[in-house]
Amino acid sequence: MENAAHILFIDDDPGSREGLTLLLEREGYQVEAVAAGEDALELLSRKSYDIIITDLFLPGMSGIDILKHVKEHSLPCNVILITGNATAETAVKAMKEGAFDYITKPLNFEKLKVLVAKAVEKSRLIAENLYLRQQLRGKYKFDNIIGNSPAIQQVFSRMEKILHTDSTVLILGKSGTGKELVARAIHFNGPRKEKPFIPINCGAIPADLLESELFGHMRGSFTGAVADKPGKFELANHGTIFLDEIGTMPLHLQMKLLRVLQEQETERVGSTRRTKLDVRVISATNADLEERVRHGQFREDLYYRLNVIPIPLPPLRERHEDVPLLAKHFLRKICMDMNRPILDLSQEALRALERYDWPGNVREMENAIERAVALTDGDIIDRQDLPPQIGGIPLDDTPMPIVQIPDEGLNMAGTIANIEQALIKQAMDKTSNVKARAAALLKINRTTLVEKIKRYGM
């Protein structure tokens, strides 16, 4: 059942949760059942499902609320609603909100089976199309820049404002914060998108070669210049040049760069012929350019020329709310790239990710998830699959149920019951409420576990 479709089932009635789960599992689906819409949203925040089956009437959020959430967040899954009695009104409402279909109680399982199979197929197609579209566009689309935090939203709104201008942009951010991703998104979503995007990493090219890389050279203008060569600026004409790690540029080149930007003309080394330029300039740095200006390492006039529109990218530790989104995004992307079913993240793994400080920012997260996907044996990524500095982070609120007997004694049966409940809760958390796995963790039968859960009213 490698590729079993994931179904999330929401119903406040424990009997029907148990029953339908069994039936669907027998059909080969992987099912998680929860009692409340709120629990469903928590799961949806860190996992991907193909199908959601939900009762329309629930104590808290309703089935329609869940449907709306799915649509608002463009989750690639289909929603099937179960209604007590399909008044035309609720049915119409459900379909209008974008439900895949609805089915009335008492449930006809054969009918539901057909519906689920259809919905799974459609979800798969949608997910594949979405993925293919993103692949084709490459990494250049805004919706590939993941984040819901106010900090990243601010980045988006600034990007949108300057998309259709030619303003010079300076992207500021620590290593791995997404500087190049943002630069590409600006280019490929703007009017120059059909024209070249030419990146050049000023820090990676030896200083004596950088000049001819940027501006080109004529044959024979220096030893080794065996042919005429256009510079990156010429290549970027009518498009965008991305000057990465601009802070490392040597001073004498800074002067030449400033002149090119001001005159909007370039000449190759060893030539006097000038080429008119129409190039959008986006530069990026992880250095503190103002400080470099103060120390005389960066020309002040060039700094002002480049820093027309600054876009500061926040480090990941300042937008922790994006961590689950990013983790899920990379998990999906990496599994699809590796052509394997999409893995889940255990709650503990997610908590470790949320607690970590991310000095290497988003790039570090991408690498950590890729490593975890490669290392894990099961279909769930747990703490120990993460790099040790992340997975080993103490999650101090996991209580170990160890009991000291107080002087006045204790009620043994009651205490054992408490410990049992604590262990069951832990096991369910660890396995994202998949009872079969929780039971395996506790080395008891699934039926025993189900009985205990029922007895404790958990």
Ligand SMILES: Nc1ncnc2c1ncn2[C@@H]1O[C@H](COP(=O)(O)OP(=O)(O)OP(=O)(O)O)[C@@H](O)[C@H]1O
């Ligand atoms: N918000 C984001 N959503 C999705 N992916 C992201 C996001 N930010 C960064 N990434 C991914 O993280 C990786 C690092 O991003 P990028 O290369 O743009 O960072 P950078 O700031 O240029 O890093 P460096 O300073 O190391 O060059 C890339 O694979 C990029 O696609």
Ligand SMILES: [Mg+2]
């Ligand atoms: Mg970069």
